[in-house]
Amino acid sequence: MKYMNRLTNVIIGPISNEPVFWSVIAFALSFSHILGMLPESMTEVSVYDVRNILIIFSGSAFISWCLSAIVWRFGLKNIKCLLYVIAFLLMATDLFLLFNFGTILSSWILLLVKETNPTESSEFLSRSIFTGATLKCLVLTVGLGVTTYCMERKPKVVRFKRDWQRAVCALIALPLLTLGAYLGFWSVRLAGLNSQFDIEEWRAHHGSYALENTVTNLFYSVKYLNVSGHDNATAIRTCVDAARQPASSTEQDSLNVILVIGESYNKYHSPLYGYYLNTTPVLCSQQQNGNLFVFKDVVATYNMTTFSMKNMLSTNRISDNEAWHERPYFPVIFKKAGFNVSMWDNQRPSGADVSCFDYALGSYLYAEDIMPIAYNEHNTDTYDYDDDMLSAFMKESRSYENRRSTSKHSLYIFHLMGQHSDAAKRFPSSDDLKVFKASDIRRADLSDSQKQIIADYDNATCYNDYVIGRIINMFKDSPSVIVYLSDHGEEVYDYRHFVGRTHERNKKKEAIKYQYDIPMMIWCSDKYIQNHPQHIERIRQAVGKPMSSDILPHTLFHLASIKTPFYKPENDVLSKEYVVGKRILQGYIVEEASSLRSRQ
Structure with a gap:
């Protein structure tokens, strides 16, 4: 029983001690991806869509669980504000792209940003920043920020009166975090790949599921842009010489x-x-x-x-x-x-x-x-x-x-x-x-x-x-x-x-x-x-x-x-x-x- 209590504490501890932080970060990292895959009408949501939502949320929930564990175990309360800011900025970026252009952050978007000069950037912002879509993005992000601030002013710790209650919560969280950990394993494998072919083959296996959160998707987009850029630069020089x-x-x-x-x-x-x-x-x-x-x-x-x-x-x-x-x-x-x-x-x-x-x-x-x-x-x-x-x-x-x-x-x-x-x-x-x-x-x-x-x-x-x-x-x-x-x-x-x-x-x-x-x-x-x-x-x-x-x-x-x-x-x-x-x-x-x- 002692070992069982330790196991449930490991699983539930980061969530019960940082419930606001865990839930807000998990939501912020998955919200744009879930919105992007949902059909136009909620009546058209299928079992397949529900499965995808669980996959998307599991990856974000695991990342949030890891961050919550660090904040809780090491008492890094001051770093929470920085992590909140980063998560909100990533969510706002994806929502801005999704509402205005029907996409989220990708290697192509990063390439466009890289190749855009200051004049083109100002013209782009003037056309896109004062739109209804951008206003909706702003309202959602600010709304989440204000809600988080109010909840964090009086932080609460979820306490369980009975051991069986903790065990039930652990059993509910375990499958979600296990799937998220599996997707995290695939994300770690991405870090060791250094060729376009290996990265595309990685994605073609199960890597595409690992990308369904804002953090991993950003890492993938940056890495793919850098790796493909080297081969493309060589190919372009070859063509110019030819x-x-x-x-x-x-x-x-x-x-x-x-x-x-x-x-x-x-x-x-x-x-x-x-x-x-x-x-x-x-x-x-x-x-x-x-x-x-x-x-x-x-x-x-x-x-x-x-x-x-x-x-x-x-x-x-x-x-x-x-x-x-x-x-x-x-x-x-x-x-x-x-x-x-x-x-x-x-x-x-x-x-x-x-x-x-x-x-x-x-x-x-x-x-x-x-x-x-x-x-x-x-x-x-x-x-x-x-x-x-x-x-x-x-x-x-x-x-x-x-x-x-x-x-x-x-x-x-x-x-x-x-x-x-x-x-x-x-x-x-x-x-x-x-x-x-x-x-x-x-x-x-x-x-x-x-x-x-x-x-x-x-x-x-x-x-x-x-x-x-x-x-x-x-x-x-x-x-x-x-x-x-x-x-x-x-x-x-x-x-x-x-x-x-x-x-x-x-x-x-x-x-x-x-x-x-x-x-x-x-x-x-x-x-x-x-x-x-x-x-x-x-x-x-x-x-x-x-x-x-x-x-x-x-x-x-x-x-x-x-x-x-x-x-x-x-x-x-x-x-x-x-x-x-x-x-x-x-x-x-x-x-x-x-x-x-x-x-x-």
Whole structure:
């Protein structure tokens, strides 16, 4: 019994002796996060939302418990005022951002602050500080401060008349503090990570739950900004140096090279790769006409957008131990070779509400030093649907055509939202676009709701096919070549009851198949086929060769007939000198690429 009393005293002591401090700090560190995840109507709160609230509050409750224990045990009453001020400032900052911009503190916000000059700062404050949203933030923060001051003037200690009362309170607090301690353990692990990949992998496991309090989120945002800043700075210097290197195209006639990057595309949900539903009627028609060449064995190097894209767009090769930031971004080479480069990115970070993953990529692709050497034009807005982005492109590019230089070569890059989760939100909710329904899914082991998730994914795939078809129509009457591939794959109840991607080190072959195998295809207009019979023959010979997405730029250089010191024929799947390397996924060797076909 003595040991039990000691245990309950350890658990309850900081709370019962500093009840005001513990409750106020726990509230201040979790309030903005709870507000940010709640639905607009309280009638829509689900069990899932309640679970998230408990997770959010547990992390804040544990941090507050630790601070209360320090204040109580060491008698540091004077430090309470400082801790209150810090907690209120953090809460006020998050509430200001949440009410005005729909976001909380993040690496992207810190980057914007870092890059904002005094004039821009004053203009920003003048627009935002005298708003109803800011007034609401001020009222909540001051109200909490006044309430705390009144309660702390007559501090009370919660005393229990019976031991069983203390034991019951300890049993109630123990699960909450245990979960908070577990999240705190994940936060401590973050402190030892020093690379972007490790931090993103940390977050992809359980780290995202650990961020659901103001303190840990601030620490994460600062650390991620610092770590990514080093790699980005190296990459930018590499690109600036590459822009000074010679590059040219031997192409005599006009040429359009178009790169279309999909998102979360499970190729086994396309009849081009054996699926039983016709989710890609446009592409199947183009294949039958002889304009589309479908590659059979291509994998993404990562199942995370940030690192897959960075390695796909840089001229490095991972199996040669080349880091993405050590080799230049390939549009820089195209622009140096005389191509007009147009970048239309429907995942481009815009505004204040930017996820960490969008920040990691956008802070590089749209850095101030990158844009003038990589693009002639680029979009500034993003769109609910990819087709809307194409409509904006066609409208704005017409005026661009009238003012661009006399260059006859162009590179167009379209980065789509594709089948990004939630797939049901990736196509307009009109009946004519809901081609497939739950009853079309031949899976007796799944419920109707699970079948509907697959049907929604297949509808998003069909909509993606329509978008690609529209891009084809834009360029079908000109000498043009389109390369399409996805950043990574996606599981959609393919062999187990799971949707999405996982980040464990030792994946099963089935998980590798659906998460890393990606579609890749090359479409050639009739004029391109007529002008480049030698390229067409090499494409036909290459469709069965194993390939990783990180060597894509070298194939694009081949298709555009670009001469540059950064082109390596051994990395070009269309070259006779192409060398099949080891298959490296998520930064580690999985197997030899030549043996990959055996798992399919």
